[in-house]
Amino acid sequence: MDWSEDGIVVSVRPHGESSAVVELFTRTQGRHLGLVRGGRSKRMRPLLQPGNSVHATWRARLAEHLGQYTLEPAELRAAALMDDPTRLAALTTLMSHVQLVAEREAHERLHDALLIVLGALNEDDNWAPLMVRWELGLLEELGFGLDLAACAATGTREDLHFVSPKSGRAVSAAAAAPYKERLFELPAFLRGLPLPPPGPDAVQAGFALTGFFLERHVFAPRAMAPPEARDRLIRRLARL
Amino acid sequence: MSKRVVGPEIERLIQLMAKLPGLGPRSARRAALHLIKRREQLFTPLTKAMGDVLESVVVCGTCSNVDTCDPCTICADATRDAAMICVVEEVGDLWALERAGAIKGRYHVLGGTLSALDGIGPDDLNIAGLIERSSASEVEEVVLAVNATVDGQTTAHYITDRLEGQDVKVSRLAHGVPVGGELDYLDEGTLAAAVKARRPF
Numbered sequence: 001m002d003w004s005e006d007g008i009v010v011s012v013r014p015h016g017e018s019s020a021v022v023e024l025f026t027r028t029q030g031r032h033l034g035l036v037r038g039g040r041s042k043r044m045r046p047l048l049q050p051g052n053s054v055h056a057t058w059r060a061r062l063a064e065h066l067g068q069y070t071l072e073p074a075e076l077r078a079a080a081l082m083d084d085p086t087r088l089a090a091l092t093t094l095m096s097h098v099q100l101v102a103e104r105e106a107h108e109r110l111h112d113a114l115l116i117v118l119g120a121l122n123e124d125d126n127w128a129p130l131m132v133r134w135e136l137g138l139l140e141e142l143g144f145g146l147d148l149a150a151c152a153a154t155g156t157r158e159d160l161h162f163v164s165p166k167s168g169r170a171v172s173a174a175a176a177a178p179y180k181e182r183l184f185e186l187p188a189f190l191r192g193l194p195l196p197p198p199g200p201d202a203v204q205a206g207f208a209l210t211g212f213f214l215e216r217h218v219f220a221p222r223a224m225a226p227p228e229a230r231d232r233l234i235r236r237l238a239r240l
Numbered sequence: 241m242s243k244r245v246v247g248p249e250i251e252r253l254i255q256l257m258a259k260l261p262g263l264g265p266r267s268a269r270r271a272a273l274h275l276i277k278r279r280e281q282l283f284t285p286l287t288k289a290m291g292d293v294l295e296s297v298v299v300c301g302t303c304s305n306v307d308t309c310d311p312c313t314i315c316a317d318a319t320r321d322a323a324m325i326c327v328v329e330e331v332g333d334l335w336a337l338e339r340a341g342a343i344k345g346r347y348h349v350l351g352g353t354l355s356a357l358d359g360i361g362p363d364d365l366n367i368a369g370l371i372e373r374s375s376a377s378e379v380e381e382v383v384l385a386v387n388a389t390v391d392g393q394t395t396a397h398y399i400t401d402r403l404e405g406q407d408v409k410v411s412r413l414a415h416g417v418p419v420g421g422e423l424d425y426l427d428e429g430t431l432a433a434a435v436k437a438r439r440p441f
Contacts, residue, residue, distance in 0.1 A: 046429050047427060049429070050390050076427055080429065085397035088390065093356070095356070096357060228354075228356060228361055229356045
């Protein structure tokens with residue numbers, strides 16, 4: 001059994017004295033682990049940092065085996081993020097989130113979107129809204145997607161400003177008026193409108209929205225706490 | 241099934257030695273045989289030394305270094321610069337810096353790094369002790385000598401946040417080209433960090 005594909009390094013665990021078990025997120029193989037012989041060597045350590053992209057070849061006698069990876073560098077992003085605490089917290093959060101998807105299950109859209117977010121983390125100041133969108137995509141891939149296309153009460157596709165915490169569906173401003181304090185704000189950048197880059201308040205509203213549904217549908221049922229890095233990221237974004 | 245060639249006591253010694261870093265079953269067998277051959281010169285003093293260390297080893301209540309006295313030799317050394325605390329992840333890092341002789345101050349061992357993936361949070365590390373120590377009036381600088389990894393730098397940023405508001409200078413080790421390193425063989429991340437951290441020459 002073997003395959004070759006590019007993957008994003010999600011995590012690395014030491015195995016013995018010189019090897020490592022590396023977790024990659026690939027487009028068609030999904031979240032996939034494998035043993036890297038010499039994975040703790042000086043040459044491999046810079047490569048095996050979360051967020052880096054690698055060319056991976058996986059080999060095993062049987063498909064269900066852990067198998068062995070042979071890795072070559074493709075795009076090393078992690079080092080450039082280490083100086084920036086906010087982006088580093090974002091990277092750590094993203095990698096924690098990737099671990100929520102089932103092993104060896106393809107999530108092609110999520111993978112492609114992750115590459116875009118990681119690229120933006122390195123090069124673009126407007127990465128935070130992309131990350132909110134990616135968290136929405138994660139919810140959808142996990143089977144808990146929000147319906148933000150039409151109002152849950154009236155069916156209208158216009159003037160959608162809120163999200164119901166009960167149904168996870170959008171609510172128009174008119175329908176939300178009597179009880180809008182109990183609803184989540186739906187930031188304009190999540191309504192798919194071609195708008196200028198969203199401000200910090202809109203990004204915070206976006207993270208509050210995704211955070212609530214991630215907690216309710218993903219973390220709580222698995223008896224997990226949300227990643228501490230996500231809280232740190234949100235606190236840092238609020239200070240910017 | 242392989243035939244037993246030595247008694248269970250020696251076999252047990254070999255099995256235990258094989259658990260040491262750098263030793264596999266074959267090298268453990270050779271080391272055990274070497275000890276047995278040199279009983280008086282090596283085996284007896286080694287056993288006594290190990291027993292002595294086992295009896296007396298303690299974790300320093302100040303910096304979490306391991307030593308046979310508390311406070312440890314470094315913390316008790318009056319010639320050390322009390323104005324500087326160098327923060328390291330593990331005792332092995334402290335020993336490495338001491339080999340280099342580059343730090344004249346004192347140390348603080350965190351006992352690991354923050355790791356979202358492994359579920360290691362601030363309460364699992366010796367960060368509270370560092371915050372308390374750095375609030376002392378004689379402390380002027382905290383040097384963050386943590387590894388240049390995602391987890392190491394996450395920990396460094398977290399500590400920097402926690403030290404905000406205290407009257408101490410926070411610095412960290414440089415990232416870049418190692419001595420003897422050839423640019424052609426360095427990874428892109430290290431090269432980019434080195435270029436970013438360039439300085440007037």
